[in-house]
Amino acid sequence: MSVTRNTKNVPYYLLGFGAFAQLGGLVQARRKAVQGPALFFIDHFFHNTEHLGTLPAESDDSVFFVDVSREPAVEYVDALADKSREALAGRAPCCIVGIGGGATLDVAKAVGNLLTNPGKAEDYQGWELVKNPAPYKIGVPTLFGTGAECSRTCVLTNQRRKLKLGMNSDFTMYDQLLLDPALSRTVPREQFFFTGMDTYMHCFESVRGSYRNVIVDHLSESALSLCREIFLGPEDMMSEANLERMAVASYLGGMAAGNVGVVHPISAGLSIVLHLPHGKANCYALSVLEEIYPEEYAAFTAMLSRHSIDLPKGICEKLTEEQYEALYAGSIVHEKPLTNALGPAFRDILTKERLIAKFKSM
Ligand SMILES: [Fe+2]
Known part of the structure; x- marks a missing residue:
């Protein structure tokens, strides 16, 4: 085999039910290392709720509730970076703590990069564009599956450039993870x-x-086998054992998230337009990719029916020609994953007509 890319992993993690109680100790260690406030970025779902337990925030720290009702956009990250700079008043933060699902974890990563690099979020959408290391970051997922906790990207939408792309950089990664499956107990089943x-x-x-x-x-392969156990096995998908399996699968799978194929580009088009x-x-993307991924399509269909998850048809039915063009453009722009899956001639396989027909059949 050829030599791999020089690969970084998150250096520290704590895993287990109740691990959240150790966040205070982790932040305290950072306060000793760097004299500066901590910045907390928390999924707005946890606003005014008791789900999280005690947050180790001190009076000088800042707590930002992240609105994840839409996928994070570059402008939103720019605004949070401005507020963070204002709160820091020239000081370096001792740490950034991201608590939430993939979108929140990604927002905290993106703001981190902007605190040590000039310019705006969109300047760093791409590969290896971040030049300076971000402040120390602690990631606490409350929903598992995106792999955002250990990936080297933070996915942001950019409506002006009509694309969805992250800041792919080793500097984007978390320095410490706290993986507590108990935090995902309250997630709605769907x-x-x-x-x-x-x-x-x-x-x-x-x-x-x-x-x-x-x-x-x-x-x-390990993460796939965990997913089959969780979603096709005998236990409820949200049993305590499966919550833990999902936390592990997300972590292992996050390390594979850099090499996606056809699903993610089509998914990106859907997120940009709809x-x-x-x-x-x-899920909508895979629902029209049976000919490219027949085995996985079959397993996925079984998972949907096992858990009575409905994907109502017709989501792309009444769109304008301009919107179909945008769906195509927002998908085909992802050359790297499409080449990974279909080879350099991917445009001949996934022609515009064929791709638009797939969207229309969703
Ligand atoms: Fe993904």
Whole structure:
């Protein structure tokens, strides 16, 4: 096999039910290392709720509730970075703490990059554009499946450029993770399913692609087998054992998330035009890809019916020609994953007519 890319993993993690109680100790260690406030970015779902327990925030710290009702946009990240700079008043933060689902974790990563690099979020959408290391970041997922906790990207929508793309950089990654499956107990079942499916998609897209890395292959296979246990096994998908399996699968699968295939580009087009959340958009994408991924399509269909998850037809029925063009453009722009899945001639396989027909059949 050829030599892999020089690969970074998140250096520290704590995993287990009740791990959240250790957040205070982790933040305290950072206060000793750097004299500066902590910045907390928390999923707005946890606003005024008791689900989280005690937050180790001090009076000088800032707590931002992140609105994730839509996929995070570059302008939103710019505004949060401005507020963070204002709160810091020239000081460096001792740490950034992201608590929430993939969108919140990604927002915290993006703001981190902007605190040590000049300019706006969109300047860093791409590969290896971030030049300076971000402040120390602690990631606490409350919903598992996106792999955002351990990926080297933070996915942001950019309506002006009509694309959805992250800041792909080792500097985007978290320095410490706190993986507490108990935090996902309150997730609505449908959301648990769609987000968990994200791991399933990352991993089969990776093992079905041509950009291979033997370590990532093994991580993906492990995560896929955990997903089959969770979504096709005898236990309830949200049993305590499955909550833990999902936390592990998301973490393992997140390390494979850099090598996606056809599902994610089509999903990105759907999120740009219809503002569908990522996990659900992935499911719609796979629902029209039976000929490219026959085995995974069959397993996915079984998972949908096992959990009575409905994907109502007709979401792209009454769109304008301009919107179909935008769906195509927002998908085909993702050359790297499409080449990974279909080879350099992917445009001949996924022609404009064929892709638009797929959208119309959703
Ligand atoms: Fe994904």
